[in-house]
Amino acid sequence: MPRGRSQDSSSSPTKSKAQKLERRSAIIEAAIDTFAQRGFHHARVSDVARQAGIADGTIYLYFKSKDDLLISLFEEKMEHIVETFRSEVSCYKTAQERLKCFLELHLKMVAERPALAEVMTVELRQSAKFMREYKAPQFGAYLALLGDIISYGQERGEVRSGIDPLLTRRIIFGALDELSLYWVSSKRPLHSLERVIEELWALCSTGCFIQK
Numbered sequence: 001m002p003r004g005r006s007q008d009s010s011s012s013p014t015k016s017k018a019q020k021l022e023r024r025s026a027i028i029e030a031a032i033d034t035f036a037q038r039g040f041h042h043a044r045v046s047d048v049a050r051q052a053g054i055a056d057g058t059i060y061l062y063f064k065s066k067d068d069l070l071i072s073l074f075e076e077k078m079e080h081i082v083e084t085f086r087s088e089v090s091c092y093k094t095a096q097e098r099l100k101c102f103l104e105l106h107l108k109m110v111a112e113r114p115a116l117a118e119v120m121t122v123e124l125r126q127s128a129k130f131m132r133e134y135k136a137p138q139f140g141a142y143l144a145l146l147g148d149i150i151s152y153g154q155e156r157g158e159v160r161s162g163i164d165p166l167l168t169r170r171i172i173f174g175a176l177d178e179l180s181l182y183w184v185s186s187k188r189p190l191h192s193l194e195r196v197i198e199e200l201w202a203l204c205s206t207g208c209f210i211q212k
Helices: 013-038 045-052 066-089 095-112 114-121 128-132 137-155 165-185 193-208
Strands: none
Touching: 013 045, 013 066, 013 114, 045 066, 066 095, 066 114, 066 137, 095 114, 095 137, 095 165, 095 193, 114 165, 137 165, 165 193
């Protein structure tokens, strides 16, 4: 009888897919470290490959270019951030609690993952493709979640009716973005994370919410 092929688990489609996802994730994590350390403009695909411990050409099996890698990195991480924020925020009943939770989550993420924060706050702006051509749907989802908190507060009578949620979400994000830039750019921030959150919350709560 002819000997049949042994079922090698390493060649199974399921494991192959899992390995590809793991490799892709490793490349993205390597890109975060590389872009944060060298800057997007100065970093080369070969630098990312070296950080990931793979051959240069392997990266092109997953990403078309360095810009594509940066955009994919942003979308993947933003998707995770939005999912996490949405889950955490929904645990609270009032709009005040939800907005404060949102602010804390954003700034704590910056403090806990400074390399990722630097890439998403500073290095993304170095990509002409990202700034001019890309629509950034996950960033849209992030802003939508923030705007939904404002609208939710208006429905409950917590937030001033004259406030425009679309504009207000941009204003709050602008403050978060600037504070994130301050945090990642300062080797020794003058203010603690708790103080930063406290000050931003004081401004948001006074400007948005009806004082009772």
